[in-house]
Amino acid sequence: MRDALRGEQRVDPDVLIERLQAIQRFLSAVDGDVPDAQLVAAHTVVERAGDRLALSGRHTVVALAGATGSGKSSLFNSLARLDLSPVGVRRPTTGVAHACVWGPLDGAVRLLDWIGVLPRHRFVRESPLDADDESTLHGLVLLDLPDFDSVQHGHRLEVDRLLGLVDLVVWVVDPQKYADRVIHTSYLREFHRHKDVTVVVLNQADRLHPTELPKVLEDLRRLLDEDGLGGVPLLPTVAVDPNGLSGLRAELERTVAERQAALRRLSGDVDAVVADLEPLVGPEPPSSKPGDASAQELNRALAGAAGVPTVAAAVEGAYRHRAVSNTGWPLLRSWRKLRPDPLRRLHLPGRDPDAPADSLVAATSVPDPTAAQRSALTLAIRAVADLGAAIFDFVYWNKAYDFA
Ligand SMILES: Nc1nc2c(ncn2[C@@H]2O[C@H](COP(=O)(O)OP(=O)(O)OP(=O)(O)O)[C@@H](O)[C@H]2O)c(=O)[nH]1
Ligand SMILES: [Mg+2]
Known part of the structure; x- marks a missing residue:
């Protein structure tokens, strides 16, 4: 019984490292937007885990x-x-x-x-x-x-x-x-x-x-x-x-x-950190408090332009789709590739670092916003998409793969 329990809980070091990296990316993405006090424990765990993993296995x-x-x-x-x-x-x-x-x-x-x-x-x-x-x-x-x-x-x-x-x-x-x-x-x-x-x-x-x-x-x-x-x-x-x-x-x-104890210990630490950070990645934007730059800008932009929720949802869906397609388990990956990419469905190409500033909202099937709205929107979506990418990494690697 006990052995069966332990056997089920083997920790894959590669997955543990992905989880830690996702937390690290998330911490960088919310740096400055979330009070440091809320992130100290997560920073400590990431650093300590890195140290332990670098030492003797x-x-x-x-x-x-x-x-x-x-x-x-x-x-x-x-x-x-x-x-x-x-x-x-x-x-x-x-x-x-x-x-x-x-x-x-x-x-x-x-x-x-x-x-x-x-x-x-x-x-x-x-x-x-x-x-x-x-x-x-x-x-x-x-x-x-x-x-x-x-x-x-x-x-x-x-x-x-x-x-x-x-x-x-x-x-x-x-x-x-x-x-x-x-x-x-x-x-x-x-x-x-x-x-x-x-x-x-x-x-x-x-x-x-x-x-x-x-x-x-x-x-x-x-x-x-x-x-x-x-x-x-x-x-x-x-x-x-x-x-x-x-x-x-x-x-x-x-x-x-x-030789699993170190990995299990760190995995338990990561679980605790994820539970602490969970309110930040819940249904609300991770930083919706006054003074939070990206959330406020997005709110303003959203208020000014129709169709944005559609785009934002597609960006979100596409990121998730592509993250799973590129990095998921082989079985899940092939299953995912059968499904259409939500951004492509909206005729949006996705994030291209060399593309002009407003290319993300050009040539879409959603209603046209004004020029000012468009550029505000583009910047806001970019900020949120970056944050979204970090959040999806975090969720993907740390929330029990519940996209399957
Ligand atoms: N009868 C009996 N005595 C024990 C046993 N284990 C320890 N003792 C005795 O209990 C006393 C305390 O043992 P320690 O090993 O010094 O206890 P400790 O937990 O290291 O205590 P601290 O260093 O003060 O935290 C000693 O006198 C031991 O001989 C045991 O299994 N049976
Ligand atoms: Mg003693």
Whole structure:
């Protein structure tokens, strides 16, 4: 069931790149027309995704995140089979991220620089003695994070920063604090768009009576469903028992082998950005507020000339038609080419950069506007057509291909 779910959600890197580029074009097109504050998150995601994609695709960065004392460092050490990160009685113990790389460190150095793990907190898990055993985790970069519910404000800032960069998060909860409000409202719920790169472990399962464990797991599953995280892997672990994390280890081996976590993470980020930007590309023009140059000019032009909605709709239709014809999936493309191009139906040739300024509205079958109206219209349509092109790219690549 879980595998089937993951299998369906494979992310094609080429599509992800197209989606990101479309967002980037859209951001350039609306630059200056939409308040920067509305676009900051999108800019951040595009930049971060570009950085991550340019870095190693062979590595999967997994963070162990959770409340203080839940057992993150114990799990980290147990998975690495080495005492790398101090485990303590005094809380909180871990103040900065520690990293363990399975396989050669060389290829992961730039990635770790980008994530911001200090060189003295980087470790390598590559022992010729048990190479076979560890080879299934080659490519894993495991991070032990500070506590996110810390009394130390700096810890929380560091956790928030790192959670924005990693490919997959293993949330570590314990029987005492698994239902804490902070864990659910401030963190788990925020990851509802990243279900396929989320794993939850109930650590310290040995502290529960065997009859209690299924009940606690059931209660935790209910809370995760409420968080919008239905279906994420939920595994009991015992960090202090060498046999107590076979389920988690198997999940990590699967994740590393798939090499999909980074793409899925970025895809979830893009989904969130698209949801944020959606109001801007809704049925209203993307920038219809006072002070918005292209929308106001178009409104004025539209008020002065009959037939414009017909042309504008045709420009819109033609762009969509041509975008799909040129760039769509092969099947969709051939299907599209059977249909007439809306601009051609109106005897409009489309945008030609060398054409005279008013060529777009010349020789059409729509009613003739006056000369002044024509040039105002041409400029307005050009501005909107450019914006429209950016919007159609955005919609085409980011709205589930709903033109089919
Ligand atoms: N019985 C039991 N004890 C555990 C388990 N995991 C961790 N502990 C103990 O719990 C305490 C806290 O473990 P840590 O690994 O330091 O917890 P942490 O999440 O890294 O804590 P911070 O670094 O403060 O955020 C230690 O005393 C561990 O020995 C477990 O599965 N079972
Ligand atoms: Mg710790």
